[in-house]
Amino acid sequence: MPIDLRGKPIVITGASSGIGLATAFACAQAGMPVILAARRLDRLREAEATIINQGGKAVALVCDVAKDYDCTRLINESCARFGPIYAVFANAGFGFECGIEHSTPEQLREIFEVNFWGTVRLYHAALPVLRARGDGHLLACSSCLSKIAMPYFGAYSATKAAQDHISRAMRLELAGSGIYVSSVHPIRTRTEFFDETDRRSDPTGQNMRKRLAIMQPPERVADAVVACLRRPRGEVWTSTSMRTAMGLATIFPRTADRLLSLALKRRLMRRAEESRPAP
Numbered sequence: 356m357p358i359d360l361r362g363k364p365i366v367i368t369g370a371s372s373g374i375g376l377a378t379a380f381a382c383a384q385a386g387m388p389v390i391l392a393a394r395r396l397d398r399l400r401e402a403e404a405t406i407i408n409q410g411g412k413a414v415a416l417v418c419d420v421a422k423d424y425d426c427t428r429l430i431n432e433s434c435a436r437f438g439p440i441y442a443v444f445a446n447a448g449f450g451f452e453c454g455i456e457h458s459t460p461e462q463l464r465e466i467f468e469v470n471f472w473g474t475v476r477l478y479h480a481a482l483p484v485l486r487a488r489g490d491g492h493l494l495a496c497s498s499c500l501s502k503i504a505m506p507y508f509g510a511y512s513a514t515k516a517a518q519d520h521i522s523r524a525m526r527l528e529l530a531g532s533g534i535y536v537s538s539v540h541p542i543r544t545r546t547e548f549f550d551e552t553d554r555r556s557d558p559t560g561q562n563m564r565k566r567l568a569i570m571q572p573p574e575r576v577a578d579a580v581v582a583c584l585r586r587p588r589g590e591v592w593t594s595t596s597m598r599t600a601m602g603l604a605t606i607f608p609r610t611a612d613r614l615l616s617l618a619l620k621r622r623l624m625r626r627a628e629e630s631r632p633a634p
């Protein structure tokens with residue numbers, strides 16, 4: 356039997372745009388009271404108004420997941436507003452393109468503070484509530500890149516692998532407690548992620564940062580998250596071919612490295628051609 360989500364509150368970080376925003380709408384549609392969290396309050400308020408106008412329940416709360424206190428306050432205020440929360444979707448995150456050699460300690464610390472520690476902070480703050488309820492669901496927005504190390508996105512891939520690993524360990528640690536833990540592994544998704552990545556990356560870099568025409572809509576991830584809330588499973592993928600490719604890359608790491616290195620060489624050659632002055 357699928358879980359009836361009606362009336363079960365969910366906290367979503369990174370709900371001011373992209374995957375988090377789409378998931379907030381999908382969860383509200385499923386009858387869940389939604390706590391929308393991020394740093395941009397104006398964006399959150401717009402989403403809150405849309406959900407309420409459509410007959411749902413929502414509240415916008417400012418939270419910087421890089422701050423311990425913000426995450427604790429977020430969970431406390433969420434419970435005060437809608438009663439004990441049932442689920443959290445640790446989705447706030449960003450990426451940047453830079454070789455590890457040239458990434459500064461500040462850049463590396465910041466991406467871990469948001470993508471990895473932001474997830475841990477949220478899980479730690481939410482778990483006592485879920486334990487007291489005797490049920491619940493923790494979800495982290497990892498990535499398909501959690502399974503391979505993408506050159507020039509090494510730091511980002513590392514944070515996604517770390518989210519994947521703690522989710523996997525906790526899934527086993529919490530088995531039988533009534534609390535599910537899932538990791539979500541989107542492929543390229545049409546969101547503000549790439550604008551933010553451009554903003555944070557060296558403009559002359561562009562080694563692997565290629566805009567593809569083919570990107571999935573964020574609603575695809577949102578629907579998969581709601582399906583997982585209804586019928587819990589460990590990993591959420593929205594592309595079977597990418598899941599298979601990542602599985603093969605784990606079994607055959609040398610072949611995967613060769614293919615990635617070839618893709619990188621091609622990209623660098625194309626860039627050199629593009630920047631050559633016209634005759």
Ligand SMILES: NC(=O)c1ccc[n+]([C@@H]2O[C@H](COP(=O)([O-])OP(=O)(O)OC[C@H]3O[C@@H](n4cnc5c(N)ncnc54)[C@H](OP(=O)(O)O)[C@@H]3O)[C@@H](O)[C@H]2O)c1
Pocket residue numbers: 368369370371372373374375392393394395396398418419420421446447448449450469496497498499540541542543544545546547548549551
């Ligand atoms: N787009 C893709 O292709 C793709 C693929 C795989 C995985 N993902 C993952 O999906 C998640 C969502 O990204 P997206 O694609 O939806 O990108 P997005 O549109 O840029 O959304 C990122 C969200 O994270 C929030 N955020 C960033 N730093 C934060 C902080 N310190 N505290 C609180 N919120 C913060 C942003 O809100 P504020 O700026 O308002 O705080 C925004 O709502 C990320 O974890 C990303 O790694 C994305």
